[in-house]
Each structure stands twice: as structure tokens, then as C-alpha cells.
Amino acid sequence: MPVLPDLIPLAEAQRRVLDGVGPLPAVSVDLADAAGLVLAGEVGSALTVPAWANSAMDGFAVRSADIAGASAAGPVTLPVLGEVPAGRAPDVELAPGTTLRIMTGAMMPPGADAVVPVEDTDAAAGASDVPAAVAVFAAARPGANVRAAGSDVEAGVTLLGAGRALDPAAIALLAATGHASVTVHRPPRVAVISTGDELVPPGVPLGPAQIHDSNSLTLAAQAAEAGADVRRLGIARDTLDDLLGLVREAVAWADVVVLSGGVSVGAHDHVKAAFSAVGTLDVWRVAIKPGRPFAFARATAGGRTVRLFGLPGNPVSVFVTFELFVRPVLRRLAGHPRGFDRPVRTVRLAEPIRGSSGRLTVARVVLAPDPARPDGLVARSSGGQDSHMLFSLARANGILFVPPDEDLPAGADAVAWELRAPG
Ligand code: AMP
Ligand code: MG
Numbered sequence: 001m002p003v004l005p006d007l008i009p010l011a012e013a014q015r016r017v018l019d020g021v022g023p024l025p026a027v028s029v030d031l032a033d034a035a036g037l038v039l040a041g042e043v044g045s046a047l048t049v050p051a052w053a054n055s056a057m058d059g060f061a062v063r064s065a066d067i068a069g070a071s072a073a074g075p076v077t078l079p080v081l082g083e084v085p086a087g088r089a090p091d092v093e094l095a096p097g098t099t100l101r102i103m104t105g106a107m108m109p110p111g112a113d114a115v116v117p118v119e120d121t122d123a124a125a126g127a128s129d130v131p132a133a134v135a136v137f138a139a140a141r142p143g144a145n146v147r148a149a150g151s152d153v154e155a156g157v158t159l160l161g162a163g164r165a166l167d168p169a170a171i172a173l174l175a176a177t178g179h180a181s182v183t184v185h186r187p188p189r190v191a192v193i194s195t196g197d198e199l200v201p202p203g204v205p206l207g208p209a210q211i212h213d214s215n216s217l218t219l220a221a222q223a224a225e226a227g228a229d230v231r232r233l234g235i236a237r238d239t240l241d242d243l244l245g246l247v248r249e250a251v252a253w254a255d256v257v258v259l260s261g262g263v264s265v266g267a268h269d270h271v272k273a274a275f276s277a278v279g280t281l282d283v284w285r286v287a288i289k290p291g292r293p294f295a296f297a298r299a300t301a302g303g304r305t306v307r308l309f310g311l312p313g314n315p316v317s318v319f320v321t322f323e324l325f326v327r328p329v330l331r332r333l334a335g336h337p338r339g340f341d342r343p344v345r346t347v348r349l350a351e352p353i354r355g356s357s358g359r360l361t362v363a364r365v366v367l368a369p370d371p372a373r374p375d376g377l378v379a380r381s382s383g384g385q386d387s388h389m390l391f392s393l394a395r396a397n398g399i400l401f402v403p404p405d406e407d408l409p410a411g412a413d414a415v416a417w418e419l420r421a422p423g
Contacts, residue, residue: 006284010324010360013286017296017307017325023335024186024255031174036227037184038335039164045177049153053108055084057145060099060121060134061112064142075122075135083130084109101130108146115145153177163337185335190228191250192219194235195243195262195271196313201235214390215260215318219311222322223258226330238268247274247308251301255333258326261313264293271295271310279308287404289359290317290387291324314387320362320399323419342417347377347400349412355402364396367422377422379414397422 008016026040055061061084070076078099084090084106094100094111101123102108102115118125122135153159159173166174166184174182199213200206216232223230233250236243236259243262250257262271272295275281279299285292295310307329311321328339348370355361363385370376379400383392400416402408 007287007292007358008284010286010288013284013294014325014328016282016284017309017329018332018339020305021307021329021332021339024188024333026183027186028181028183030181031171031179034166034174034182034184035168035171037166037182037187039160039162039166040183040185040335041162042158043160043174043179043182044158045153045155047153047177048150048155049176050147050149050151053149054147055102055104055106055108055115055145056147057115057117058104058125059102059115059117059119059145060123060136061094061102061109062099062114062116062136062140063094063096063112064114064140064144066097066099067116067136068139070136070139072137075137077133077135079133080131099134099136113142113146114140116140117145163335165336185333188228188255188330188333189253190220190223190230190256190258190330191254192216192223192230192232193243193246193250193257193259195238195259196235197238197268199235214315215311215313218315218319219258219260219322219326222319222327223256223330226327227334228256228330236262238262238270240270240273243270243274244277247278251278251299251306251308254306255304256326256330257306257308258311258322259309260311260318263295263310263312275308275310279306287359288320288324289356289361290314291321291362292359294321294325312387315390316364316387316393319393320364323399323417324362342419345377345398345416345418346413347379347398347416348373349408349410349414350378350380351410353379353381353400353402353408353414355404355406355408357405359404361402361404363400363402364393365398365400365416366396367398367416367418369423377416379416 067076081098083101086103086105090109094109116136120138123131194213194216200210202212220230220232233246236246262269275297279297281297283295293312297308299306311318332339364382365379366382367377370378382396397420398416398418400414
């Protein structure tokens with residue numbers, strides 16, 4: 001009888017895998033390649049934006065005093081001396097009692113302090129010819145429809161702090177303030193390996209006793225979603241030699257290696273031996289269902305710390321254990337201040353959900369708005385809960401935690417993670 005390691009609670013297992021995990025070194029990347037990466041330091045602005053006052057509308061630049069009395073009943077007519085298009089600095093000062101046609105974003109001519117929108121004049125919107133004169137139907141306050149210099153960003157301010165993930169709005173701000181590159185944490189490199197003599201890739205017709213390798217695609221998609229740079233290294237046959245070959249290749253490149261299968265105590269399970277050959281193995285069993293067998297190791301290669309995860313083979317166990325253990329590690333390596341980011345909700349059960357003895361059950365559920373409670377959510381099982389059932393996994397938009405040794409009745413409250421937005 002093999003001696004089984006202690007069964008440890010989920011939180012303890014998460015603490016062990018996250019121990020010592022911090023952001024990867026800073027690198028400089030082109031802003032165009034920086035979406036989703038995390039800033040390694042704060043970023044300031046050398047520029048004032050807008051750098052100069054410009055028009056917020058297509059219309060006519062005026063001295064507001066000239067049209068103080070204008071109304072629909074008593075328009076003020078001004079000669080139009082020319083035009084200021086975007087991208088050309090006006091070369092003349094606006095003389096009192098005159099106007100210049102101006103486009104959105106074009107530089108305000110000296111002397112002008114307001115823009116009358118084309119809609120408040122008798123000029124045709126979109127006309128190509130500049131009219132000789134224009135009748136203005138409404139007064140404008142000084143500054144009306146003018147974007148003042150520095151109204152968005154003053155030179156010298158801090159734009160974004162360290163730890164900010166570069167979402168599209170952050171990218172927009174950095175581009176507008178002239179940043180061509182940014183200093184971010186290098187995204188984690190993740191190598192994915194499947195193990196099992198029964199596996200063939202999707203696309204290869206199944207022979208007798210064969211199944212398609214789904215885990216390596218699941219894990220690659222999950223790692224990419226978590227912001228990693230992913231390589232799938234293929235399927236290791238159930239021999240230590242074959243597995244070790246791929247594990248060594250993985251360790252030579254990756255920050256995180258994720259294997260599935262071959263981690264329990266079956267006669268053909270070689271993951272632990274392979275981990276021991278390249279690093280320090282740390283084996284435990286986690287008191288969760290699915291996902292009890294688990295192997296973890298640390299290795300060093302080329303100055304990098306490499307973390308190796310041996311996840312259970314069952315496809316749902318793979319998905320769940322990645323969420324619970326690997327995703328937070330990848331996020332921390334990427335520089336996110338928080339490893340755990342899934343929205344945690346207290347939800348009401350629309351139907352009973354069974355737990356299991358001695359283990360925390362991680363049920364796959366459909367979360368939906370609760371008709372009885374504004375902003376509340378109800379949860380029901382997404383379908384079959386066996387660890388090979390991917391159809392019900394794909395229906396789920398959350399995972400729900402049933403405490404050990406409990407069955408939860410309909411109407412009970414439980415804690416769930418949102419994996420996709422409910423509703
Ligand atoms: P194992 O832990 O290797 O005994 O695998 C447990 C179960 O997961 C078995 O039913 C395997 O066929 C299945 N399994 C293992 N690896 C994969 C994979 N890459 N894709 C789909 N199923 C797998
Ligand atoms: Mg196997």
C-alpha cells in the first residue's frame with residue numbers, strides 16, 4: 001500500500017503554491033504589444049494634452065464679444081476670412097468682427113475665444129467651399145466649444161501606477177501622451193504537456209481505446225486567458241523517458257509547466273518521478289472534489305524559478321484545479337497585485353446541491369439574476385457533476401463551493417466564483 005500524503009484544505013494548498021510568487025522582471029515593450037500586460041512602475045506624462053487650445057466642434061471661431069447679441073431673431077453676420085483645418089497652425093490672428101471656419105480638433109486661432117457650431121449658423125454643414133460670410137444665430141460664452149490646453153493632462157502628472165493592467169483605456173492614455181513603449185512585467189511563459197497512451201490530438205481519427213487530448217487545449221486556453229505566453233509541447237507517452245524528455249524541454253523555457261494526468265498512484269503514472277528528476281517535488285492531496293491528486297515542484301533553470309504543476313487527468317479536474325491554483329500564480333507572476341480575481345459572490349441555491357464527505361466540493365453551476373433580490377444571483381447545477389463531463393462544464397458560468405460533509409438545500413446561501421458574467 002503506498003503511503004498517501006495528508007489531505008490538506010484548499011486554502012492551505014493555495015498558500016503553498018503561491019508561496020514566494022512575485023512579479024517577473026520588468027521589460028520594455030512596444031505600446032502596440034502591451035495590451036493586457038502589467039506596468040512595472042508608475043508612468044508620468046512629459047506632455048500637456050491637449051498641447052494647445054482647439055475646437056471641440058466643426059463651426060466658426062469667433063471673438064465671443066462680437067456675437068454677444070446674436071439670436072435666431074437677430075443674427076449677427078460676420079465675414080469668413082478663411083479656414084483652419086486640423087493639422088495646420090493658423091497663420092493669422094482673428095481680426096475683431098470676423099470669423100474663420102474651423103474643424104474639430106483644429107488649433108484655435110489667436111484672438112478667438114469661442115467656437116459657434118455650424119448648426120447655429122446659416123452655413124451648410126459639410127459644404128466644401130468656405131462661405132464669404134456667415135449669419136450666427138446664437139451667442140457663445142468665452143471658452144464655448146473650446147478644449148483648453150491641458151484640460152486633459154498636465155505635463156508632469158502621474159498617469160498610471162505600478163500594477164495597472166494595460167486595458168484599452170490605459171493604452172489610449174499612454175498613446176495620447178506620446179509613449180511608444182512601456183515598462184511592464186514580462187508575461188509568464190507556460191508550457192503545457194498532456195500525458196497518456198490513450199491520447200490523440202483532435203483531428204486524428206480515434207483508434208480503439210483512444211480519446212482526444214482535450215486537456216492541453218483547455219489549459220492553453222486558460223493560460224492565455226490569464227495573460228500567459230503559452231506553448232503546447234504535445235503528448236507524453238506513459239513512460240518516464242518520454243515524459244522526462246518533454247518536462248526537460250519545458251523547464252528550459254517556461255516559468256510554469258502544467259501537466260495533466262499521470263499524477264495519481266496508477267502503475268503508469270510517472271509525473272512525480274519526472275518532477276523529482278528536474279526539481280524539488282512537493283506532493284499533497286487537496287481535500288477538494290474534483291481534483292484531489294496533485295503534484296507540485298520547483299526547479300531552477302537559467303536563473304529562473306520554474307513551477308511545475310501536475311494536475312489530475314480528468315478534464316473537469318484539470319479545468320477546476322487550473323482556476324484554483326495555476327491562474328492565481330500566473331496573475332502574480334504577470335504583476336497583478338491580486339492573484340485571485342474572479343468575482344466572489346454569495347448566491348442563493350435554486351435547487352439542492354450535494355457535497356461530499358471530507359472534501360470541499362467545487363460544483364459547476366449556472367448563475368443567473370435572482371428575480372427575488374435585486375443584484376442577487378441564484379445558482380443551479382450546470383448538469384452532470386462527474387469529472388469527465390465537459391458538456392455541463394461548458395454550460396457553467398461559475399463554480400460554487402459546498403463545504404465538506406454538507407448537502408446544501410434549495411434556498412441556502414453559498415459562495416461562488418463568477419467565471420463569466422451571469423445573465
Ligand atoms: P490519469 O490521471 O492519467 O489516470 O487520467 C485520468 C482520466 O483523465 C482518464 O480517464 C484519462 O483518459 C483522462 N485524461 C488524461 N489526460 C487527458 C487529456 N489530455 N485529455 C482528455 N482526457 C484525459
Ligand atoms: Mg494517464
